[in-house]
Every structure is written in structure tokens, then in C-alpha cells.
Amino acid sequence: MTLQNLQKQVLQLSTSERWQLVQTLLESLQHEARPLQDKGNLSRLRGIAKDSDASGNEDIAGEYITYLTEKYQ
Template sequence: MTLQDIQNQALQLPTSDRWQLVQVLLDSLKRETNLKPKRGNLSRLRGVAKISAATGESNAQADYVIYLTEKYQ
């Protein structure tokens, strides 16, 4: 039996049976793949976008003014 045969037979099932089949397939995939989030990658990014208290809006504004001044000279 090919995958196409299985798909055709599944589509002929009543809706409740198809939902049950979907649930069984998802459960088996979860068990086989053992999905666990990888914390290593995300933990290294913690605080990347954080703006320190010492760097206020005035510093950002001053930096932007300097950038524009140098750009249009």
C-alpha cells in the first residue's frame, strides 16, 4: 500500500474518524521526535536588545544628530 492509497482511504473516512486518525498520528510524531525547546540558543540572546539606564534618549538623539551631520556634509 502506497502513501497515496492511505491518503485516499483516509479521505473516505467519516470526519470523526479522520480527527481521531490525525490525533493518533500527531501523538506518534511527538513521541518519535521528542520535541523539547533548546534553551541554549535563546539564553545567549537574553538582554541583546536591552537599553541600559545610562544610555538615555538624549544620548540616542545626540548620536543621531551626529550621524546626520556627518552624512550630509
């Protein structure tokens, strides 16, 4: 069966049958594309669960305050 034959047959279906076919095709495409999307999402989340050191944040804030104080004296 060629694509042109399939298209002719699809156009002979009722409107509701064509909508059902469209929905089935979209779900199929989404299912096939999902592993690619999941991989991309995971790579963007790399490092999100790193532990933050509270004392390290205080040290950075203190250093920044010192820097600003010296800069504007």
C-alpha cells in the first residue's frame, strides 16, 4: 500500500473516524519521541541535587561584603 492509496482511503472515512485516526497517530508519535524528550530533561537537571554548604554561603557573603566595603571606601 502506497502513501497515496492510504491518503485516498483516509479521506473516505467519516469525520469522527479521521479524528480518531489523527489522535492515534499523535499518540504513537508522542510515545516514540518520549525517550528523546526524557533524556534531554534529565541532562538539564544534572547537578540540581548537590548539597549546599550553609557555612560556605556565609563565607561567600562575608567575602562579598568585604569586597564592597573596600571598593567603596
